[in-house]
Amino acid sequence: MTDFIDHNFSGEVEFLKALVRVPSDNPPGDCARHAEAAAKLYEALGFKVERHPVPPDVCAQHGMVSVTNLIVRERFGTGRGPTIALNAHGDVVPPGTGWTVDPYGGIEQDGAIYGRGAAVSKSDFATFGFALLALKAAPDGLDGTVELHLTYDEETGGFVGPQWLLEQGLTKPDFAISAGFSYSIVTAHNGCLHVEVTVRGKQAHAAMPESGADALEAATAVLAALYGERHRIAARISAVDGIGSPKLTVGLIRGGINTNVVPGEVVMRVDRRIIPEENGEEVEAGLRALIEKSVAGQAGITVEVKRIILAVPMKPAPGIDKLVAVLKANAKRELKTDIKITGVPLYTDARLYSEKGIPTVLYGAGPRTLLEAKGHAADEHVKLADLKAATRVIAATLRVLLKA
DSSP: OHHHHHHTHHHHHHHHHHHHTSOOBTTTTBOHHHHHHHHHHHHHTTOOEEEEEOOHHHHHHTTOSBOEEEEEEEEETTSOSOEEEEEEEOOBOOOOSOOSSOTTSOEEETTEEESTTTTTTHHHHHHHHHHHHHHHHSOTTBOEEEEEEEESOGGGTSTTTHHHHHHTTSOOOSEEEESOOTTEEEEEEOEEEEEEEEEEOBOEETTOGGGSBOHHHHHHHHHHHHHHHHHHHTTOOOSSTTTOSOEEEEEEEEEOSOTTEEOSEEEEEEEEEEOTTSOHHHHHHHHHHHHHHHTTTOTTOEEEEEEEEEEOOBOOOTTHHHHHHHHHHHHHHHHTSOOEEEEESSOOTHHHHHTTTOOEEEOOSOOSOHHHHTTTSTTOEEEHHHHHHHHHHHHHHHHHHTBO
16 A cells, blocks of 8 residues: 555645645635536546535625535445545635745645645645545455545635535545644644624714714724733633633724724624633623623714634544544554644634534644644645655555454
């Protein structure tokens, strides 16, 4: 199996480069074109690819333009063994600034592939696909099913990706491995609440501000309350290694129409990271109460708080120990280093499998940290050595889990 991966590794590298060269930025979230390109690449490898387009109105409800989720299913032996889902997302954040190479170039240099999505997580389209090819090349002694779940809205919550596939009854796996990095196995992660806060007042001439109700002045009270909350929650540390404390960030503010006009409306977006010990609904209720209280009694001022995303934290599902043990042993043997079992302060699609009671971890191609891979930053890349190692680890893990 290792020989197969080595022999076909140049093809895996070209496969990943081709994926990076097709933009799939989210926003705007118009990802059907990338899904079709990916489907054709998998079909060229000999896989049968199911295309599952999400209805446009459902996409729109979740801030997406177009989504086509892909499923590849390979059955081994009688097929009565476990079903293992391998999930990676093809949508990526926009490139932003500061790149030294073309973010859509799929550039290979210094032993790595550079480009937006090269690490997060188009790399695992390649890792999972070529690991499955290795099993198909030597299927003796295997029993069960492997499914590739290739989805397209992780950056906006996964609600029309894995959640949609699960709710539509298109899959019911016994285990799930979601895209991750090679030197750790992630079993828990933060949740995330995004809200849009709209402070409304009354627009007026700047020469007579008393004739209006200044929404920006009121918004400063909201900001003061939010930043006070940021410092308060920083003292609470999760018991899960790698998670840290809850976080709060005001990431976007817009308002006003001109220098000489009292602002009648100010809109801000708030990101609140939720640790596994917290309840998302309670966090949201508390944040709403805090914001509303901050402007209570201000004449002519109203405030509206609208949920954009509520992604609950991921917690280990029953039965995860077997998956962790097999992955850890194979990764330690391949990488010649101890593999950490940890949590991360991000939120991912993996939680959607875990919520359904499916034992789920994050593992895939990449370095020890997201910062090292420059995920969501300029010059994002994945090292070829890590890509090959992760492919070997996933293939070996599947072989153990599917042993007849």
